[in-house]
Amino acid sequence: xxxxxxxxxxxxxxxxxxxxxxxxxxxxxxxxxxxxxxxxxxxxxxxxxxxxxxxxxxxxxxxxxxxxxxxxxxxxxxxxxxxxxxxxxxxxxxxxxxxxxxxxxxxxxxxxxxxxxxxxxxxxxxxxxxxxxxxxxxxxxxxxxxxxxxxxxxxxxxxxxxxxxxxxxxxxxxxxxxxxxxxxxxxxxxxxxxxxxxxxxxxxxxxxxx
Numbered sequence: 001x002x003x004x005x006x007x008x009x010x011x012x013x014x015x016x017x018x019x020x021x022x023x024x025x026x027x028x029x030x031x032x033x034x035x036x037x038x039x040x041x042x043x044x045x046x047x048x049x050x051x052x053x054x055x056x057x058x059x060x061x062x063x064x065x066x067x068x069x070x071x072x073x074x075x076x077x078x079x080x081x082x083x084x085x086x087x088x089x090x091x092x093x094x095x096x097x098x099x100x101x102x103x104x105x106x107x108x109x110x111x112x113x114x115x116x117x118x119x120x121x122x123x124x125x126x127x128x129x130x131x132x133x134x135x136x137x138x139x140x141x142x143x144x145x146x147x148x149x150x151x152x153x154x155x156x157x158x159x160x161x162x163x164x165x166x167x168x169x170x171x172x173x174x175x176x177x178x179x180x181x182x183x184x185x186x187x188x189x190x191x192x193x194x195x196x197x198x199x200x201x202x203x204x205x206x207x208x209x210x
Contacts, residue, residue, distance in 0.1 A: 003129030004180045007060035009051050010122040011075055014113035017046040025117055044105045051101065051123060060125055067137045068097040068127050069144070071184040072109070072164070072207075075120030079192035080163055083153030086195045088122070088187055091164040091207050092148065094141040097125055108164065108204045124184040133174045140181050142169030148185055155198065163198065166206035 018025040021042035028036060055062035072091040079086040090112070093100055101123075113121060130136040145161050145168055154160035161168070 001060050001065075001127060003127055004178070005126060006180075006183050007055055007058045007125045008122065008184075009054040009125070011120045012047065012050065012123060013118075013120050014043060014047070014110065015118060017043040017050065020046045025114065028114065028117075040106075040110055044102065044110065047105055048098065048102055052098065055125065060127075062125065063098045065097045065125070065127050066095070068125055069094050069137050069140050069181065070097060070100070070126070071124040071144075072104070073122045073124070073184065073187070074116070074192075074196075075122050076190060077193035078116070078119055079195050081195040081197045082155060085152060086192065087148070087152045087162075087185070088190065088192060089148065089152075089162045089185060091162050092141060092144050092185075093165075093208060094137050094169075104207045108207055112164070112204050126181070128181070130174060130177045133172070135172055136174055136177075138170045139172035139174045142171045143179075144181050144185060145169045147182060151185070164204060164207045167208050 015025045018039055021039065023031075023035075023039040023043070025039075025043075028039065031039065052062040070093050071089055072093075073088040074080065074090060075088070079088045080090065091104075093104075113119070128137040128140045133139070145165065148154075148162060149160045155163065159166070
């Protein structure tokens with residue numbers, strides 16, 4: 001597992017997670033509350049299994065990284081219309097990778113994915129490293145969110161960051177290193193065909209809250 005390198009897990013589908021768990025996401029609302037809860041639990045387990053397996057194939061230890069940085073994005077052909085221009089990025093986060101992704105799915109990400117049923121999502125993971133810089137991964141998150149704000153502008157003055165981010169990150173003041181972290185924010189080579197503009201009815205709990 002290399003430092004300062006992105007490991008990508010594209011085309012992740014909640015509908016496929018649910019199908020592998022023995023359910024049909026298309027009729028989610030027709031299931032009883034108890035069945036819905038079981039569908040959520042099993043689908044989240046399927047998601048974690050699929051993501052971890054894809055990471056292992058690339059040499060990234062999804063389960064052990066405690067100081068990671070990650071990006072969650074919409075897959076083609078969708079994007080979000082932010083203030084300056086569109087982007088597929090919906091969240092930038094840090095920490096214990098597997099624990100955080102599991103928490104996101106349980107808290108809000110499952111609902112976001114269900115609201116866009118049939119769409120796919122892309123995950124990018126990295127373990128930042130800078131010699132002599134303890135907590136460098138926190139600084140990387142800060143730099144990524146500031147760059148996103150400059151390039152895309154968020155959704156409004158109170159939400160300058162990706163759709164599911166709330167906090168600005170922590171500027172640790174580290175100098176040096178390359179700007180390797182920009183790659184998943186630039187989305188080079190991707191050409192989304194649709195731009196989504198969230199309404200007041202599509203408010204989801206920010207993933208970094210709580």
